[in-house]
Amino acid sequence: MRRFLVLLRKEVKELITPQILLPFVITIMMFAVIGQVVGAEGEEAAANRRLALLDRDRTEASSALRAAIEGAGFTIEEAADDDAGEAARALSASGGSILVVVPEGYGAALGDATPARIEVYSVIRTFSVMSGQDSAALSAALLQVEQTVAQEVMTEHAAAIDPAFIKDPLAVVDHVMVGDRQAQVSRDTVMAFISTQTMLVPIVLFVVVMFAAQMVAVAIATEKENKTLETLLAMPISRSAIVTAKMMAAGLVALVSAAAYMVGMNIYMKGLMEGFGETGTSTSAATAFADQLGLTLGVGDYAMLGLSMFAAILVALVISLILGAFAENVKAVQSLITPMIVLLMVPYFVSMFVDVNSLAPVARWTVLAIPFTHAFLAAPNLFLGNAHMVLLGAAYELAWFAVLVVVAGRIFSSDRLLTMRLNLAKLKKQR
Amino acid sequence: MADVLRVSGLSKHYGRLEAVRGIGFSVRAGEVFALIGPNGAGKTTTLRMVATILQPSAGAIELDGIDVVSDPASARARLSYLPEEAGAYKSMRGREYLRFMAEVFFDDRERQTESLASAAEISGLGDRLDDKIGTYSKGMARKLLLARAIMTRPKLAILDEPTSGLDVLGALDVRDTIKEFTRSGMAVLLSSHNMLEIEYLSDRVSVIHQGTIHATGTPAELKERFGADNLEEVFAEVAR
Numbered sequence: 001m002r003r004f005l006v007l008l009r010k011e012v013k014e015l016i017t018p019q020i021l022l023p024f025v026i027t028i029m030m031f032a033v034i035g036q037v038v039g040a041e042g043e044e045a046a047a048n049r050r051l052a053l054l055d056r057d058r059t060e061a062s063s064a065l066r067a068a069i070e071g072a073g074f075t076i077e078e079a080a081d082d083d084a085g086e087a088a089r090a091l092s093a094s095g096g097s098i099l100v101v102v103p104e105g106y107g108a109a110l111g112d113a114t115p116a117r118i119e120v121y122s123v124i125r126t127f128s129v130m131s132g133q134d135s136a137a138l139s140a141a142l143l144q145v146e147q148t149v150a151q152e153v154m155t156e157h158a159a160a161i162d163p164a165f166i167k168d169p170l171a172v173v174d175h176v177m178v179g180d181r182q183a184q185v186s187r188d189t190v191m192a193f194i195s196t197q198t199m200l201v202p203i204v205l206f207v208v209v210m211f212a213a214q215m216v217a218v219a220i221a222t223e224k225e226n227k228t229l230e231t232l233l234a235m236p237i238s239r240s241a242i243v244t245a246k247m248m249a250a251g252l253v254a255l256v257s258a259a260a261y262m263v264g265m266n267i268y269m270k271g272l273m274e275g276f277g278e279t280g281t282s283t284s285a286a287t288a289f290a291d292q293l294g295l296t297l298g299v300g301d302y303a304m305l306g307l308s309m310f311a312a313i314l315v316a317l318v319i320s321l322i323l324g325a326f327a328e329n330v331k332a333v334q335s336l337i338t339p340m341i342v343l344l345m346v347p348y349f350v351s352m353f354v355d356v357n358s359l360a361p362v363a364r365w366t367v368l369a370i371p372f373t374h375a376f377l378a379a380p381n382l383f384l385g386n387a388h389m390v391l392l393g394a395a396y397e398l399a400w401f402a403v404l405v406v407v408a409g410r411i412f413s414s415d416r417l418l419t420m421r422l423n424l425a426k427l428k429k430q431r
Numbered sequence: 432m433a434d435v436l437r438v439s440g441l442s443k444h445y446g447r448l449e450a451v452r453g454i455g456f457s458v459r460a461g462e463v464f465a466l467i468g469p470n471g472a473g474k475t476t477t478l479r480m481v482a483t484i485l486q487p488s489a490g491a492i493e494l495d496g497i498d499v500v501s502d503p504a505s506a507r508a509r510l511s512y513l514p515e516e517a518g519a520y521k522s523m524r525g526r527e528y529l530r531f532m533a534e535v536f537f538d539d540r541e542r543q544t545e546s547l548a549s550a551a552e553i554s555g556l557g558d559r560l561d562d563k564i565g566t567y568s569k570g571m572a573r574k575l576l577l578a579r580a581i582m583t584r585p586k587l588a589i590l591d592e593p594t595s596g597l598d599v600l601g602a603l604d605v606r607d608t609i610k611e612f613t614r615s616g617m618a619v620l621l622s623s624h625n626m627l628e629i630e631y632l633s634d635r636v637s638v639i640h641q642g643t644i645h646a647t648g649t650p651a652e653l654k655e656r657f658g659a660d661n662l663e664e665v666f667a668e669v670a671r
Contacts (some may be wrong), residue, residue: 003535007535010520010523013522013523014520014522017522226520226521227514227516227517227518228518230479230484230514231579233483233484234483234484234507234510234511234512235535235536236508236535236536237507237535238504414486415486418479419485
């Protein structure tokens with residue numbers, strides 16, 4: 001055990017090098033900086049919303065419209081020309097982005113309870129999401145005006161009918177059932193809730209597995225490349241201790257790295273949300289329906305989720321260790337671990353877009369045969385109360401791990417570690 | 432002196448290639464035993480089998496009474512191996528590397544400290560031991576690795592080209608150190624292409640060619656047997 005700890009310390013130190021740390025720190029800082037920049041940009045854009053208005057109606061109704069637009073945070077500039085087409089061209093030439101034209105007769109039309117027109121000209125200079133924020137804010141303001149006008153017209157012209165009935169004559173009440181439980185909530189709301197609850201799990205898993213796999217494979221390939229492997233193998237440390245120390249060190253470093261990565265991601269997302277003016281909404285209503293539907297996770301559920309993810313990481317580590325053993329040098333590692341990354345990406349994307357169980361039998365069993373699939377399915381299964389599926393999946397992952405550990409042990413105890421080498425670059429040349 | 436290492440009927444096949452063909456030799460305590468031969472003769476394969484990192488296809492290796500093939504773990508605690516192209520962990524400092532080795536070999540802190548001090552002296556690297564190994568010259572790295580190989584005072588030190596990459600003075604220092612350690616009972620299994628070094632260091636020499644040992648004896652016996660003035664002529668005679 002003491003020797004193992006000495007070896008583990010050495011392995012961790014070997015992994016924490018500036019070459020590994022620097023790209024990592026830069027990535028995290030980039031996320032944080034991008035989040036902050038986008039956030040600040042969004043806030044600044046929201047504070048400086050401008051549009052041009054051509055009011056050819058000049059009635060009380062058009063003044064109310066102007067006030068509503070100003071109320072939405074826009075600074076209004078008068079249009080440069082009385083002709084709408086010319087005003088739009090002038091807007092585009094001057095770098096403006098929105099022109100609202102209120103045609104003559106707008107107020108009169110509303111007074112007669114006939115449809116009135118407003119024309120909105122938008123200049124597109126970029127396709128960035130942020131550039132659409134002004135238009136979205138204007139649409140919201142116009143919708144507000146429309147609703148106010150509708151309310152007034154209904155009160156005046158259809159006093160006998162409840163305005164609420166005209167606005168919404170058919171009330172659709174959504175009920176959702178999960179198993180034998182049900183709640184009065186829309187399917188979209190439930191899906192959005194589950195999505196926010198489970199969104200991070202596959203991302204964390206993907207990031208951790210990718211980092212851990214690369215680290216352990218690189219650790220073995222580096223021993224070969226730097227000619228330290230023969231010395232290590234002749235030392236009084238068991239081969240299983242060498243294998244375990246390398247896997248554990250890579251797993252630990254990958255977990256810490258993933259945690260740091262998630263912190264960066266969090267800062268990024270927070271910056272984005274602030275940029276788009278979204279803030280954390282109260283979750284009391286959300287948790288109410290989640291409780292009714294049983295869509296909440298307890299301590300035991302989290303333990304099962306952790307077990308499934310941990311088992312997936314172990315499988316990835318041992319596969320990478322085996323693949324790394326065949327790499328002649330660090331460069332070859334990237335090519336060699338590609339099959340494992342594909343094995344990881346298939347369930348990642350499949351589980352993101354479709355229900356694995358609804359796939360055709362061959363596709364379904366193929367995807368389920370990949371051990372990583374069960375880690376990606378664990379969170380949705382736990383929400384749906386299929387704990388037994390999660391445990392079966394974890395057992396399947398651990399069975400893979402056990403078999404692969406035996407294979408890795410055989411490779412490390414035999415000559416193959418020194419004699420079998422795959423150099424993909426050489427193989428390509430030979431072809 | 433008793434035999435520390437006994438090798439008999441040792442063979443190694445890589446597929447159809449027979450790298451080593453049923454060789455046998457022994458190394459006594461305090462003795463330097465050399466294997467000489469042309470490239471591809473089977474020297475490094477033999478050293479790797481004795482060092483437990485390759486498994487023999489046939490034959491027996493006994494180190495200090497232990498069967499190396501069936502109990503490699505016990506054998507590893509009694510031997511050290513310096514491969515020809517060995518490297519050290521470049522991100523470690525020299526002293527840190529030696530401490531790592533001492534901690535792996537010894538449970539006892541006193542023995543760890545003792546062997547670390549011994550290695551520092553053997554390496555002759557002084558304050559440079561506190562620098563990263565990545566900054567070392569080839570010769571400095573070789574001295575560090577040799578110090579690592581004998582700091583634990585193994586029963587058997589397996590040294591493949593121990594002075595490779597060293598200048599003349601460095602090589603002389605290393606040879607003297609090896610001699611000094613053998614006087615305290617350490618056995619050495621040596622391989623080198625430098626016949627002057629072999630002649631200076633070795634008590635006995637085996638000439639190996641195409642996986643077979645063709646002659647074994649003291650340098651003087653071999654020269655007499657082949658009517659040669661030096662070991663290079665013996666080598667050439669066998670290799671032809």
